[in-house]
Amino acid sequence: MIKEINLAVAAHIAYDEQLLKQEIAEHLALKPTDNFLIKPLRRSIDARSRNIKVNLKLVVWINEPVTEDDLGIYYKEVSNSKSSITIIGAGPAGLYAALRCLEIGIKPVIFERGKDVQARRRDLAAINKEQIVNPESNYCFGEGGAGTYSDGKLYTRSSKRGDIEHILKTFVYHGADDVILVDAHPHIGTNKLPKIISNMRETILKNGGEIHFHSKLIDINYKDDKISSILIEKTLVILSDLPEKIGGVEGSGNDNHTAVEHACSHLILATGHSARDIYELLDRKKIAIEAKPFALGVRVEHPQEFIDKIQYSCHTHDEVVSKRGYLPASSYSLVHQAKGHGVYSFCMCPGGIIAPCATSQEEVVTNGWSPSKRNNPYANSGIVVGLELLDFEPYKKFGALAGLQLQKEIERKAWQSGGKTQTAPAQNLQDFVNNKVSNKLIDCSYQPGTQSVQMTDVVGKMIGATLQQGFKAFDNKMRGYISNEAIIVGVESRTSTPVRIPRDKTTLQHIQLKNLYPCAEGAGYAGGIVSAAMDGVNCVNAIAALY
Numbered sequence: 001m002i003k004e005i006n007l008a009v010a011a012h013i014a015y016d017e018q019l020l021k022q023e024i025a026e027h028l029a030l031k032p033t034d035n036f037l038i039k040p041l042r043r044s045i046d047a048r049s050r051n052i053k054v055n056l057k058l059v060v061w062i063n064e065p066v067t068e069d070d071l072g073i074y075y076k077e078v079s080n081s082k083s084s085i086t087i088i089g090a091g092p093a094g095l096y097a098a099l100r101c102l103e104i105g106i107k108p109v110i111f112e113r114g115k116d117v118q119a120r121r122r123d124l125a126a127i128n129k130e131q132i133v134n135p136e137s138n139y140c141f142g143e144g145g146a147g148t149y150s151d152g153k154l155y156t157r158s159s160k161r162g163d164i165e166h167i168l169k170t171f172v173y174h175g176a177d178d179v180i181l182v183d184a185h186p187h188i189g190t191n192k193l194p195k196i197i198s199n200m201r202e203t204i205l206k207n208g209g210e211i212h213f214h215s216k217l218i219d220i221n222y223k224d225d226k227i228s229s230i231l232i233e234k235t236l237v238i239l240s241d242l243p244e245k246i247g248g249v250e251g252s253g254n255d256n257h258t259a260v261e262h263a264c265s266h267l268i269l270a271t272g273h274s275a276r277d278i279y280e281l282l283d284r285k286k287i288a289i290e291a292k293p294f295a296l297g298v299r300v301e302h303p304q305e306f307i308d309k310i311q312y313s314c315h316t317h318d319e320v321v322s323k324r325g326y327l328p329a330s331s332y333s334l335v336h337q338a339k340g341h342g343v344y345s346f347c348m349c350p351g352g353i354i355a356p357c358a359t360s361q362e363e364v365v366t367n368g369w370s371p372s373k374r375n376n377p378y379a380n381s382g383i384v385v386g387l388e389l390l391d392f393e394p395y396k397k398f399g400a401l402a403g404l405q406l407q408k409e410i411e412r413k414a415w416q417s418g419g420k421t422q423t424a425p426a427q428n429l430q431d432f433v434n435n436k437v438s439n440k441l442i443d444c445s446y447q448p449g450t451q452s453v454q455m456t457d458v459v460g461k462m463i464g465a466t467l468q469q470g471f472k473a474f475d476n477k478m479r480g481y482i483s484n485e486a487i488i489v490g491v492e493s494r495t496s497t498p499v500r501i502p503r504d505k506t507t508l509q510h511i512q513l514k515n516l517y518p519c520a521e522g523a524g525y526a527g528g529i530v531s532a533a534m535d536g537v538n539c540v541n542a543i544a545a546l547y
Contacts, residue, residue: 001062003028004041006055011045014054015326024060036062044184045327050313052327071169075102079208083547084109085540086230086264088217088278091145092529093270093520095197097536098204098211099170104544108209111232111262113216113275114142116201117194124149127356128447131422136216136235139357139367140274140494143213144197146521147529150355150369152188153347154180154530162534170533174199185331189372217271217278218259220285225514229263266543270519270536273497274359276404278522282501288512289400291392292500292524295346296410297384297467298455298488299354299366300429301444304329304379306485307350310478329374332381336473339462343470346382346495350374354446354489356422363411364424366446366489378445382492383474385466403498413458414491418451425458426450429486433468444487458490500524508542517542 007027013019024030024038042057061067083106087094090112098108114120114137123137140146147153154168168186172178175196180186188196201211212234219231236256271278282289305320311330314320329350336343347367351374357367368380392402417425424446428438438452456464475482501518502511503525510516517539519525520532 002064003060003062004058005060006057008046008053008055011052011054011323012326014043014056024058028060028062030062034062036060037066039066040182042184043182047311047313047330052312052323071173072166073103073170073173075099075203075207076105077208078102078105078107081105081107081208083107085266085268085543086111086262087268087270088230089145089270089272089275089522090114090143090201090211090213091270091272091520091532092147093145093526093532093536093539094268095144095200095204095536096167096170096533097268097270097519097540098209099200100537100540102204102207102209104540106540106544106547108204109262109264110204110209110211111215111217112143112211112213114138114213116213117143117148117197120144120149121194127358127422131356131448133358133361133422135360136214138359139355140272140359143201143211144193145272145532146274146357146367146494147532148193148197149190150347150357150367152190152193152369153528154186154188155184156528156530158527158531158534161531162538164530164534167530167533167537171196174203187370187372187374189374190369191371218281220267220281220287221261222285222287222513225512227264227267227513227515229261230267232260232262234258234260264515266515266517268517268519268536268539268543269501269523270532270539271522273521274494275522276359276408279401279404279499283399283401287516288502288510290500290502291389291400291402292496292498293386293388294403294407294498295342295344295384295386295495296407296463296491296493297343297346297382297459298490299368299380299492300383300471300486300488301354301378301380302481302486304351304377306480307332307379310480329370329379331379332478334383334474334477336470338469338473339466341388341466342386343466343473344384344386346384346492348379348381350379351376352378352380352445354380354444356424356446356448357494358411358415358422362415362420363408364414364418364422364491365411365494366424366492367494376445380445382495383467383470383488384492384495385463385470387463391462400499407493407498410459410491411493417453417458422448423451424448424489425453425455425491426487426489427453427455428484429471429488430482430484432456432488433471433482438484442485442487444489446489450487450489455488455490496527497522497524508539
C-alpha cells in the first residue's frame with residue numbers, strides 16, 4: 001500500500017526520524033508487524049504560536065518496495081548540432097539556458113566577462129581584505145552570477161513563469177541536497193553553490209557546448225531588425241593559470257586584450273542587474289531600452305538570537321538554544337507603506353554575513369549571504385524603498401538611464417562617506433531613527449569595516465525619512481526591532497535593475513531586434529536565481545519554436 005498524507009506535528013518530532021515514524025504509525029494505525037518507509041514531499045514551519053508546528057506532506061510505503069524517483073533530466077551531445085544559440089552571461093539564466101539547449105539538441109555558446117567560479121574567490125578575498133575591486137570579477141560578475149556568492153536562496157513566487165520543480169531537480173542532478181525539493185523556502189548556501197556551478201559547467205562542456213570566460217560583449221552589429229554579429233573583447237592569459245577541462249577559454253587579469261567578431265543567429269542577453277556597460281552600449285547603439293522602477297535602501301543586521309526569540313516566541317536564551325536544537329535559524333519578511341512608497345525587507349539572510357558587492361572601485365554596495373547551515377551569529381536583511389519613475393525626475397536628461405544615474409550617485413556617496421575605500425557608511429539603528437550620529441558603532445559582519453555617518457546624508461532625505469517610518473512600523477510588528485544592538489550598513493542598491501530591455505510578451509524577442517532575447521534580471525524580467533533560471537529556459541524554448 002502507498003499512501004500520501006498531510007500532517008502537522010511538533011517541530012521536535014518533524015526533525016527526528018524515529019519520532020516522526022512513531023507519529024506516522026499512530027496516524028495510520030499501522031500494526032507492529034508492518035514495514036514502512038517515508039519520504040517527505042513538502043515541509044514548512046508554522047511559528048505563529050509558541051507551540052511551533054511543522055506542516056508535512058509525505059508519501060508512505062507500507063509493506064511495499066520503495067520506487068526510486070527519476071529526476072527526468074537527460075542531455076544530448078551537441079558538438080555537431082547544426083543549430084546554436086549565443087548566450088551572454090554565465091549566471092543562472094545563462095547556465096540554465098545552456099542546459100536547456102543540451103536537452104533539446106541545440107549547441108550553446110556562452111561568453112562570460114568574468115572568471116570561472118573557483119578563480120572568483122581570489123577577487124572576493126581582495127575586496128574583503130585589501131578593498132580592491134576587480135570590475136570584471138566580483139560578487140556580481142563571473143561564473144554562476146551574483147547568486148553564487150550571495151546565498152543561493154531558491155524560493156520564488158513566480159510559479160506561473162515556468163517549471164520550478166525542474167529547476168530544483170537540475171540543481172539536485174548537479175550535486176545539491178535533495179532537501180531543496182522538500183523545503184518551502186529552499187536554500188543551498190554560498191559554501192556549497194560553487195561546486196554545483198562547476199558541475200553544471202562540466203555538463204555543458206562534456207556534451208559539446210562552449211564556455212568562454214574573460215570574454216566581454218563590447219559591441220552589437222545589426223541591420224534592419226536583426227543582429228548579424230557581436231564583438232567580444234577577450235583578455236589573454238597564461239594557460240597554466242586556467243582550471244582543468246575548461247574549453248574555449250581566453251583571458252585573465254592582465255592588459256592583453258583582443259577583440260573577436262562572433263556571428264550569431266540568436267542572442268540571449270543574460271548579463272545580470274549590474275552590467276551597466278551593456279545598458280550604455282544599447283543606448284549608444286539606439287537599441288530600445290527604458291527606465292524601470294527599482295528599490296534602494298540599507299542592510300540591517302541584528303543578533304540572530306534576537307530574531308529567533310521573536311520568531312520562535314522565546315523569552316530566554318535557554319529557550320532559544322533548546323528550539324535551535326531542531327529548528328533552523330529564523331527569518332522574517334516585513335512590508336509597510338510610508339510616504340507613498342513601499343518599504344520592505346529584501347534578501348533576508350539568517351545566520352548570515354553582509355558582503356561588499358561593488359562592481360567598480362569608486363562605489364560601495366552591500367548585499368547579504370548565508371552558509372548552508374546558517375550558523376553565523378548575525379541575521380541581516382536589506383530594508384529598501386520602492387522607487388517609481390517619478391522619483392527619477394531630477395535625472396530625466398539621462399533618458400532611459402535616469403534610474404541608473406540615481407543608483408550610481410548614491411553608491412558613490414557611500415564610497416565617499418566611507419573614506420573612499422570599501423569601508424561602508426553605517427549607523428546604529430536606533431540612532432538612525434532618532435537622527436543621531438552614532439558615537440560608537442556596534443560590531444558588524446561587514447568585513448571591510450564601517451564608518452559612522454548620518455545615513456540620510458548618503459541615501460537622501462526622501463529615502464532616509466521613508467526608511468525611518470518603515471523601521472518604526474517594523475518595530476510595532478517585531479517589538480525591539482529598533483535598538484542600538486542593531487546596525488544599518490549602506491547601501492543596498494542592487495535589488496534589481498533600474499533599466500528594462502523591452503521584449504514581446506509572446507515571442508520573448510526584443511521589440512526592435514527579432515533575434516535578440518533580453519533575459520532574466522539584467523533585462524528586468526526576473527528577481528532571483530530560480531526565476532532567472534526559468535527565464536533562461538523560456539528564452540531557449542522561444543527560439544526552439546522557430547526551428
